[in-house]
Amino acid sequence: MAMNARARTTAGRRIALAAAATALTVAAAALTPASAAPGAPAASLDYVALGDSYSAGVFVRPWDGGDGCGRSEVNYPRQAARRLKVRLTDVTCSAAEVRAGLLEPQTELKGPPSVPPPGGWGPRPAQVRAVSADTDLVTVGIGGNSVGFADIVRTCVERGLGAFGLGSPCSAHYSRGAAATALEERFTTLRTDFTALLAEIRTRAPKARVAVVGYPAVVDDGAGCGWGSWHQLGTVAKGDMPWLDSVERRLNGLLREQAGRSGAAYVDTYASSTGHGVCASGEQRWMYGIKDSLTGEGAQSDPPGELCRSIPAPGEACTVLHPNLRGTTHQAELVTRALTELGASRI
DSSP states (O other), rough: OOOOOOHHHHHHHHHHHHHHHHHHHOOOOOOOOOEEOOOOOOOOOOEEEEESSSHHHTEEEEOSSSSSSSSTSSHHHHHHHHTTTOOOEOOOOTBBBTTTTTTTOOOOOSSSSSSOOOTOOBBOGGGGOOOOOOOOEEEOOOTTTTTTTTHHHHHHHHHHHTTTOSSSSHHHHHHHHHHHHHHHHHHHHHHHHHHHHHHHHHHHHHTTTEEEEEOSSSSSTTTTTTBBBTTBTOOOOOHHHHHHHHHHHHHHHHHHHHHHHHTTTTOOGGGGGOSSSOOOGGGGOOOSSSSBBOOESOOOOOOOHHHTTTSSTTTOOOOOOOOOOHHHHHHHHHHHHHHHHHHHOOO
16 A cells, blocks of 8 residues: 655665664774674783882792793782783893893893802893883883992992991092993993983884883982991991982983984882982881892892801892882882873773
């Protein structure tokens, strides 16, 4: 039976609505990845962590002692990756430098464990090789070894002992002559190498979001430090502590500058950790001393090497000014926040 004009108009509208709904369904299907099942979460991001012992979280239990890098299971890359549900490739390594470690293979490995196996550890490939076109997120925490911070601390310990803790013998040593020239050259080389590193990361992973992670406060306030306490700075003279802090602040300033020049984010772990350095006490201390009791779960210990055995406080590890468990957790909180702002989302 033939439809009247009103019926024909109503049927036409229904056909038009059905056609529009079909078109929207097809468009949505075209925008949805074929591998994504209904209700499934978005594909996880690929995160690569590069860096030295402060990024590896050395001496915070439990750590992996299989390759000489001493990466902690609770270092900031691993804590951040678990919080953000991203796929992590953690190639951080104790004793790494920008050149010998990140840009080129690393042959000097210091653990923990501090005593290597018979025959030593094999060389580690350049960390930057872990970065690829598939990488979405990169953190870079490096620079302290490149300027020789551990050697500087050792020199300050020796000169402070020789001066019975009086004056500022270490800063005087580095303020003139060959020592001053060598330190300036190290900072110049670090700037050059760090520029090359960030450029290499951009070449390997053009779409990756990069965060440069600065160093937390180590000697920001010497008021609570006692001369001769190896849980703190040992025999470093109190007069040298502000200078040691200035070296770290200069290093962080260089890292911030390099991040800005390359378009990377900078994660400032120093400002929020002031008052929690090696001279703080109790739970307020987020930093190991020269020699200290280990933190973290488990019963791992670190048999002392020859140099460590010569330092008093037997039975404790030569932790040599690294973040303890509270310190690594503080780093992780800031890195997690930075990666979230760069596009990683909490699930």
